[in-house]
Amino acid sequence: MSDAQPLEHSTARHAPKNKTDLFVSFTVLALQGFGGVLAVVQRELVDKKKWLTTDEFVEDWSVAQILPGPNVVNLALMIGGRHFGIAGALAALSGLLIAPTVLVLLLAAAVAGVAETPVAQGMLRGMGAVSAGLIAAVGIKLMGALKNNPMGMLTCIGIGTLTFVAIGLLRLPLAWVLLSLGPLASVWAAHCIKQRDVA
Amino acid sequence: MSITLTLADWGSLFLHFISLSLLAVGGAITTAPDIHRYLVDETHWLSDTQFTSSIALAQGAPGPNVMFVALMGWNVGLNAGGGLAAGWPAVALALWGVLITMVGIMIPSCTLTFVATQWAHRNRDMLAVKAFKSGMAPIVIALLIATGWLLTGNHENPARDWPLWVLAGATTLVVWKTKTHLLLLLGFGALLGALGWI
Numbered sequence: 001m002s003d004a005q006p007l008e009h010s011t012a013r014h015a016p017k018n019k020t021d022l023f024v025s026f027t028v029l030a031l032q033g034f035g036g037v038l039a040v041v042q043r044e045l046v047d048k049k050k051w052l053t054t055d056e057f058v059e060d061w062s063v064a065q066i067l068p069g070p071n072v073v074n075l076a077l078m079i080g081g082r083h084f085g086i087a088g089a090l091a092a093l094s095g096l097l098i099a100p101t102v103l104v105l106l107l108a109a110a111v112a113g114v115a116e117t118p119v120a121q122g123m124l125r126g127m128g129a130v131s132a133g134l135i136a137a138v139g140i141k142l143m144g145a146l147k148n149n150p151m152g153m154l155t156c157i158g159i160g161t162l163t164f165v166a167i168g169l170l171r172l173p174l175a176w177v178l179l180s181l182g183p184l185a186s187v188w189a190a191h192c193i194k195q196r197d198v199a
Numbered sequence: 200m201s202i203t204l205t206l207a208d209w210g211s212l213f214l215h216f217i218s219l220s221l222l223a224v225g226g227a228i229t230t231a232p233d234i235h236r237y238l239v240d241e242t243h244w245l246s247d248t249q250f251t252s253s254i255a256l257a258q259g260a261p262g263p264n265v266m267f268v269a270l271m272g273w274n275v276g277l278n279a280g281g282g283l284a285a286g287w288p289a290v291a292l293a294l295w296g297v298l299i300t301m302v303g304i305m306i307p308s309c310t311l312t313f314v315a316t317q318w319a320h321r322n323r324d325m326l327a328v329k330a331f332k333s334g335m336a337p338i339v340i341a342l343l344i345a346t347g348w349l350l351t352g353n354h355e356n357p358a359r360d361w362p363l364w365v366l367a368g369a370t371t372l373v374v375w376k377t378k379t380h381l382l383l384l385l386g387f388g389a390l391l392g393a394l395g396w397i
Contacts (some may be wrong), residue, residue, distance in 0.1 A: 031261045034385045038343075039374070043381065062335035063316060065342065068221045069308025070265040077309055078316045089313055093305075100262025101269050101297065107260050108253075108270055109283065119393050124259050126392025129351060129363040130384050133370025136347025140375050142340045150333050160341035168345035175224055178338070186334030190326055193333065 014050045015083060019091040022080050025049065026095030031103070034127055037072040037096070039134030042141065051079065058145040066178055072096065150192040151185070159185050200246050204279040209299060212244075212275065216268070216303030223308060227265040228254075230304075238271060249274045265304065272300030347371065362397040 016022045025044070033040045046057050064074035073096060080092030111120070146156040163181060166172045204212075215237055219230045231254065238245040253274060257267035276296025280289025322328050351367040366388060373379055391397050 030263065032382055033263065034259065034261050034382075037263050038346075040381055047378075058336045058339065059332040062332055062339045063319065064312075065339050066224070066335065067308070067312045067315060068223050069305070069312060070223070070227045070263050072263045073265065073305070073309065074312045074316075077312045078320075081313055081317055082320055086313065089309075093309065096263060097301070100260065100266055101301070104257060104260040104262060104266045104270060105273055105293075105297065108256055108273060111256070118395070120259075122392035122395055122397075123389040124255055124392065125363065126366070126388035126390070126397055127259060127385050128388075129366040129397065130370045130388030132347045132350035133367040134347075134374055134381060134384070135350065136344050136367070137371045137374035139340050139343030139347065140371065142343065146337060146340070149336055151337075156337035159337040160344075163338045163341035164345045164348075167342060168348040171349075174229065174342075178224070181338055182335055184334075185338060186327075186331045189334035190330035193326060193329055 013053060016051060016079070016088075019080075019084050019088055022084065022088055022091040023095035026076055026080075026092045027099045030096045030100045033072075034131060039131060039138050041072060041075065042138045045079070054142060054145045055148055058142050061142075066182065149189075150196055151189050152192070155188070200249070200278045201281050202244055202275075202278045204244070204275075208242075208244075209295075212272075212296075213299045213303045216300050217307055220304050220307035221311065223304070227263075227268060227304060231267070234268075234271065238275065244275045244278060245271060249278075265301075268300050268304050269297045272296035272298070275300075362391075366391065366397055 016025065029040055029044045030037055032044070042057060045051050046054055052060065060075060060078055061071070064071045064078065067074050073093060076092035076096045077089045080088035080090070082088075084091065143160075146153055146160075149156050151159075159181065163177060166177045166181070167174065219233060222233075223230045235250055239247055239250050250271070253270035254267045257264060257270055260266060273293045273296055276293035277283060277289055279296070280292035282289060319328050347367065351364055370384055370388070373384065374381070388397075
């Protein structure tokens with residue numbers, strides 16, 4: 001989306017200082033993510049640390065989403081790898097996984113049996129509803145990034161609505177939706193980018 | 200629950216998670232039905248209760264959702280070692296189970312992601328790469344909103360579940376418009392749930 005700008009445009013924002021910074025940042029991020037890390041990622045990496053702009057986050061998240069594997073794991077590998085190669089990818093990945101693994105196993109050992117009690121079930125219900133709201137809010141916040149989309153806002157809203165209906169209302173399998181709408185939208189985007197570059 | 204696992208069994212457990220890795224498009228949780236078929240129905244290495252509570256616990260604990268895979272490996276190992284009551288040897292086997300399942304589910308998808316994204320980053324000025332990112336952006340954003348919708352919509356009894364919808368909707372507004380700490384919101388949700396208000 002930034003074809004008019006030189007590559008150096010990214011130097012204005014912040015970057016992870018070193019591999020330790022990556023490891024610690026992803027650990028902190030992971031430990032805040034209850035019911036999945038998705039909602040926290042945007043706030044930590046874009047709002048707080050400014051390692052990514054909103055546009056870049058949407059781009060990276062698209063890639064993380066379409067590749068197999070947990071989305072957040074893919075995002076960690078991308079960001080770590082971009083700054084410090086394979087060592088950076090591994091630092092971010094282990095930050096994301098090690099502390100939560102230790103914690104969840106301790107929890108499992110400690111609460112064996114408690115998870116089925118009404119109070120615990122109630123807490124999970126409440127936290128589930130909150131994390132649903134968190135994820136939806138991230139989506140709404142990211143809509144601002146569509147302003148710079150070469151396809152134009154109206155087309156984006158159309159594609160977004162189609163996606164929401166297919167997944168949220170018709171409950172079609174994710175793979176179908178990604179493999180049908182994805183290529184169509186990408187071909188249209190290529191057309192729009194070419195038009196814009198000619199103009 | 201107590202089971203016996205041979206070396207070949209551990210090998211096939213590892214291979215099963217390796218084979219699932221590349222199928223996990225849209226997150227590891229999409230492989231849960233197949234893991235259930237394999238671990239609970241076919242091999243009986245995991246009880247149905249252990250399967251369900253592994254997912255619930257991973258959702259309630261901090262970290263990526265894929266933690267449910269670690270918990271299933273933990274439980275399979277514990278079962279092979281005769282349960283927590285059997286002491287350290289069982290814990291050692293449980294940790295071994297975590298290693299087998301997590302490394303298995305991670306290696307193929309992580310390798311693919313690393314190689315593919317390094318290539319895409321080097322070629323970020325290629326038309327195909329830019330078109331893919333621009334074309335996917337509205338789809339991905341709508342997917343996030345749909346995920347929030349679906350997570351709430353799993354509760355389909357409006358008479359009983361309307362407070363969940365109110366809570367999810369209120370959370371969306373608060374996160375969108377304010378900088379309230381996310382843990383505070385989750386704690387609030389947990390409190391309301393523990394009190395039985397939602």
